Amino acid sequence: APSDPDLVARARAAKEKLGDRVFVLGHHYQRDEVIAFADVTGDSFKLAREAAARPEAEYIVFCGVHFMAESADILTHAAQQVVLPDLAAGCSMADMAAAEQVAECWDVLTDAGVAETTVPVSYMNSSADIKAFTGAHGGTICTSSNAKRALEWALEKGDKVLFLPDQHLGRNTAVRDLGMSLDDCVVYNPHKPGGGLTPEQLRAATMILWRGHCSVHGRFSLDSVGEVRARIPGVNVLVHPECKHEVVAAADQVGSTEHIIRTLEDAPPGSKWAIGTELNLVRRLANRFAAESEGGKEIVFLDRTVCFCSTMNRIDLPHLVWALESLADGTVVNRIEVDAETQKHAQLALERMLALP
Ligand code: 13P
Ligand code: SF4
Numbered sequence: 001a002p003s004d005p006d007l008v009a010r011a012r013a014a015k016e017k018l019g020d021r022v023f024v025l026g027h028h029y030q031r032d033e034v035i036a037f038a039d040v041t042g043d044s045f046k047l048a049r050e051a052a053a054r055p056e057a058e059y060i061v062f063c064g065v066h067f068m069a070e071s072a073d074i075l076t077h078a079a080q081q082v083v084l085p086d087l088a089a090g091c092s093m094a095d096m097a098a099a100e101q102v103a104e105c106w107d108v109l110t111d112a113g114v115a116e117t118t119v120p121v122s123y124m125n126s127s128a129d130i131k132a133f134t135g136a137h138g139g140t141i142c143t144s145s146n147a148k149r150a151l152e153w154a155l156e157k158g159d160k161v162l163f164l165p166d167q168h169l170g171r172n173t174a175v176r177d178l179g180m181s182l183d184d185c186v187v188y189n190p191h192k193p194g195g196g197l198t199p200e201q202l203r204a205a206t207m208i209l210w211r212g213h214c215s216v217h218g219r220f221s222l223d224s225v226g227e228v229r230a231r232i233p234g235v236n237v238l239v240h241p242e243c244k245h246e247v248v249a250a251a252d253q254v255g256s257t258e259h260i261i262r263t264l265e266d267a268p269p270g271s272k273w274a275i276g277t278e279l280n281l282v283r284r285l286a287n288r289f290a291a292e293s294e295g296g297k298e299i300v301f302l303d304r305t306v307c308f309c310s311t312m313n314r315i316d317l318p319h320l321v322w323a324l325e326s327l328a329d330g331t332v333v334n335r336i337e338v339d340a341e342t343q344k345h346a347q348l349a350l351e352r353m354l355a356l357p
Pocket of ligand 1: 028042043044045125143144145214242255256257258
């Protein structure tokens with residue numbers, strides 16, 4: 001549906017009034033009506049870097065989810081204020097790893113005698129507490145665009161990785177990019193005593209994968225891939241690495257949202273693509289690349305039964321207008337602020353990521 005013209009005008013006016021004092025970041029999974037007001041769009045990695053590179057902006061309005069706004073607060077200087085237009089925009093994957101559970105897991109690894117040589121690597125999609133744990137235990141953060149380099153870095157430092165919280169990104173990167181076998185990976189289930197693993201299993205594994213997943217990408221299946229290949233002969237299947245291993249293994253290509261966009265930009269005119277990632281992004285790409293001037297590429301959603309990321313969609317134009325108008329009137333709403341102790345260790349982990357070769 002087209003955006004309410006009154007809200008569009010209000011968002012424009014509030015942004016104009018704020019000028020350079022505000023910087024709006026938009027993740028690729030945001031709605032079109034929100035993306036229209038983003039000063040920059042990107043994947044998690046690009047947005048973290050962009051937030052850190054805007055010291056002049058008093059306010060960073062983060063159109064994305066809670067863990068992204070926390071990361072922006074960690075990477076920006078103390079006087080800058082990060083605003084998340086709807087506090088209900090969380091991430092079910094990030095919620096799958098709680099600080100107490102991770103501390104308990106570390107005790108399990110310690111009891112098995114493997115903690116000393118294990119390096120934690122945490123996906124950006126995790127709370128600031130988990131990032132702080134990671135920093136304090138010598139580990140790094142990664143995103144879907146640098147997970148390979150993060151694992152290589154960690155395996156130079158230690159002989160095992162505790163990968164949090166997305167088991168699929170961890171497994172896909174280990175197997176696809178580092179040539180490990182599925183047997184090198186075990187899954188730690190935080191809801192079972194000892195993670196559901198024996199000390200022998202922990203000692204034998206290279207990758208200890210946290211039992212977390214993305215509720216959106218986890219729904220693409222091997223059937224989705226088979227069905228689209230049958231329906232569209234010659235289609236290229238391109239999926240996000242948060243998809244299950246069997247889906248990634250059956251796809252032609254895999255990559256972060258930024259990688260998906262670049263791949264489509266470079267694709268030959270008239271080529272056909274089925275994309276396994278969030279629907280807002282896929283729809284935008286389908287509209288963009290259908291144009292003759294963009295090569296008339298045919299882009300379809302990998303599985304028509306999968307839908308939007310519901311928490312990304314919490315940020316809509318009314319929430320954005322409310323946040324911008326409040327800031328323009330001098331009231332900071334929905335500020336995301338990470339406490340100093342957590343920030344210190346989490347920043348270390350994020351800076352290790354930003355420094356990866
Ligand atoms: P990227 O933007 O890093 O590919 O991450 C995808 C995602 O699920 C963000 O929540
Ligand atoms: Fe979290 Fe998945 Fe939504 Fe990304 S797409 S915010 S990982 S639930």
